Amino acid sequence: MSRILVTGATGTVGANVVHELRGRGAQVRAFVRDPRAAAAKLGDVELALGDFDDPASLRRALIGVDRVYVSAADGPRKVVHETAVIDAATEVGVERIVRLSAMHADPASPLHVFRWHGEIDAHLRRSEVPSVLLRPAFFMANLLMVAGGVAHTGMLHGPTAGRRIAMIDIRDVAAVAAVTLLGEGHAGRTYELTGPAPITFADVAAALADATGHPVRSVDLTEEEARPRFEGAGLPDWLAIHLAGVFGVIRAGGFESATDDVERITGHPARDITGFARDFAAAFTPAAVPTGQPG
Numbered sequence: 001m002s003r004i005l006v007t008g009a010t011g012t013v014g015a016n017v018v019h020e021l022r023g024r025g026a027q028v029r030a031f032v033r034d035p036r037a038a039a040a041k042l043g044d045v046e047l048a049l050g051d052f053d054d055p056a057s058l059r060r061a062l063i064g065v066d067r068v069y070v071s072a073a074d075g076p077r078k079v080v081h082e083t084a085v086i087d088a089a090t091e092v093g094v095e096r097i098v099r100l101s102a103m104h105a106d107p108a109s110p111l112h113v114f115r116w117h118g119e120i121d122a123h124l125r126r127s128e129v130p131s132v133l134l135r136p137a138f139f140m141a142n143l144l145m146v147a148g149g150v151a152h153t154g155m156l157h158g159p160t161a162g163r164r165i166a167m168i169d170i171r172d173v174a175a176v177a178a179v180t181l182l183g184e185g186h187a188g189r190t191y192e193l194t195g196p197a198p199i200t201f202a203d204v205a206a207a208l209a210d211a212t213g214h215p216v217r218s219v220d221l222t223e224e225e226a227r228p229r230f231e232g233a234g235l236p237d238w239l240a241i242h243l244a245g246v247f248g249v250i251r252a253g254g255f256e257s258a259t260d261d262v263e264r265i266t267g268h269p270a271r272d273i274t275g276f277a278r279d280f281a282a283a284f285t286p287a288a289v290p291t292g293q294p295g
Ligand SMILES: NC(=O)c1ccc[n+]([C@@H]2O[C@H](COP(=O)([O-])OP(=O)(O)OC[C@H]3O[C@@H](n4cnc5c(N)ncnc54)[C@H](OP(=O)(O)O)[C@@H]3O)[C@@H](O)[C@H]2O)c1
Pocket: 007, 008, 009, 010, 011, 012, 013, 014, 015, 031, 032, 033, 034, 050, 051, 052, 053, 071, 072, 073, 074, 081, 100, 101, 102, 103, 113, 135, 136, 137, 138, 139, 142
């Protein structure tokens, strides 16, 4: 049986990839920096301790490994980190790499994160290792970043100009990763992963209202109105700029096309916003107001 190394294993997608692989009976090794936090998050899974900045730790983690899931955090070290994994995996001769990229990945993109993805994808394709590129659209899980605000105000703000987004549930991204790591016939392919249909923020608000039982209204913002929200959110500059840029892509209709890649690869339809809203309703629900003091 193949042994699969999962990098970025404690990440939001990565942890789901570990879960999906284990659910399919695969032999999984998770590459992690903090074993305690990893064990708490991932449960009983083989851990390889290391850091992308420590090439010896990568080589150790790859001993006895056949296939690798490559993902790292976004940020200025992303290209260095992921190319280090790809190079170490090429050196030991793994038989397959599945990489979490992003829709709009392009070495010439004006947006940092899409450019970094494009550069890493190109590096991977130049390597000798058969590879699969997963390019998901906007994650539904991004909505969790504003869940507290939605719960508090009953408003979902977004500078989308009412455009639709074929947003995807990360559990489907993880399922596709597991199938392409374990199954055959995917090498050399690039998959554009989306939800079942493009939806507006008004559709999202309606789904959240249904799921929480509380009113939620979508409020569109202009680019100018939204800018201070990104800049004032305490995010690193590159991330604030990237997020503003992603909404620019949304307003240009760049996420409006849905594909059927999730269903073709996993055999089940992509999850829709209704299911996401139901499963994460608690995060979007106003805290209960105490009705009285104990006597
Ligand atoms: N948000 C979207 O809409 C969207 C859409 C398409 C694609 N994407 C892509 O999805 C990816 C994010 O995946 P994710 O959510 O699973 O990642 P994530 O939650 O950002 O997690 C990053 C992972 O990298 C690990 N890591 C960071 N620095 C490390 C280091 N120096 N050495 C070893 N491990 C290190 C982290 O470990 P620790 O736990 O130790 O920090 C964590 O496991 C990004 O590439 C993003 O561009 C996102």
